[in-house]
Amino acid sequence: MNNIDTFVQLVQESDNIVFFGGAGVSTESGIPDFRSPDGLYNQKYKYPPETIISHSFYQRYPEEFYRFYKDKMLYPDAEPGITHLALAKLEKEGKLKAVITQNIDGLHQKAGSCNVIELHGSVLRNYCERCHKFYGIDKIINSEGVPMCDCGGRIKPDVVLYEEGLDDEIVTNAINAISNCDTLIIAGTSLVVYPAASFIRYFKGNHLVLINLSETSADKMADLVIHGKVGEVLSQIKI
Numbered sequence: 001m002n003n004i005d006t007f008v009q010l011v012q013e014s015d016n017i018v019f020f021g022g023a024g025v026s027t028e029s030g031i032p033d034f035r036s037p038d039g040l041y042n043q044k045y046k047y048p049p050e051t052i053i054s055h056s057f058y059q060r061y062p063e064e065f066y067r068f069y070k071d072k073m074l075y076p077d078a079e080p081g082i083t084h085l086a087l088a089k090l091e092k093e094g095k096l097k098a099v100i101t102q103n104i105d106g107l108h109q110k111a112g113s114c115n116v117i118e119l120h121g122s123v124l125r126n127y128c129e130r131c132h133k134f135y136g137i138d139k140i141i142n143s144e145g146v147p148m149c150d151c152g153g154r155i156k157p158d159v160v161l162y163e164e165g166l167d168d169e170i171v172t173n174a175i176n177a178i179s180n181c182d183t184l185i186i187a188g189t190s191l192v193v194y195p196a197a198s199f200i201r202y203f204k205g206n207h208l209v210l211i212n213l214s215e216t217s218a219d220k221m222a223d224l225v226i227h228g229k230v231g232e233v234l235s236q237i238k239i
């Protein structure tokens with residue numbers, strides 16, 4: 001049996017799966033990741049992306065931050081890909097208990113997944129730093145320069161920037177989901193962004209599967225490693 005057949009059989013036999021994913025899940029929806037050869041980190045900017053999308057840069061140079069953010073981080077017309085849709089189906093079948101994502105694009109929910117744990121927030125939610133009024137993505141897209149609230153406060157994306165901590169409740173939910181599943185599928189992530197990448201250490205189930213285009217530090221821990229496109233692999237699941 002080849003690795004993909006083994007994977008399909010594993011999914012067919014499992015009813016307690018958790019999926020842990022990253023930017024590679026959305027590259028097939030046309031959203032670039034950070035670390036692939038054509039990812040954002042390999043494009044040339046005045047500052048490295050890690051610097052621009054950090055808390056201190058946002059505070060100091062909000063106009064420059066928003067120029068990059070609007071240009072490179074917002075994809076309002078992106079549609080869910082095979083992976084998002086397959087995961088939503090697996091959840092409806094009762095086989096998949098949670099999607100834990102480092103992505104901020106909202107595509108899992110758009111595909112129909114309900115239990116989505118967003119470790120790094122979402123570009124679809126934005127709030128006024130002064131009065132906490134919430135705004136959708138349109139407010140950001142349609143604002144000139146730095147988006148401002150009706151009250152005069154600055155609007156910030158509900159996204160975890162570099163240097164910012166993760167929400168405690170979200171971390172607890174992610175760790176609980178990983179600790180309690182029998183099969184953990186890790187896909188489309190370089191596993192270099194911490195603390196998110198460290199949560200997979202809480203897995204104590206039976207089957208750890210890793211699907212990624214390139215090698216990761218967790219390949220050696222996994223029971224099954226598939227180096228390929230996650231959409232192509234998940235499209236093989238017949239639900």
Ligand code: NAD
Binds near residue numbers: 192212213229
């Ligand atoms: P990353 O860019 O560091 O790594 C992506 C990984 O996915 C790479 O190892 C790459 O080889 C792999 N990959 C790319 N396309 C793939 C495919 N079709 N199938 C399988 N593997 C594929 O991304 P990361 O680990 O998620 O960390 C980057 C951080 O950047 C995250 O915290 C996330 O918040 C943010 N980010 C989010 C988005 C998004 O929301 N779509 C996009 C870019 C970055």
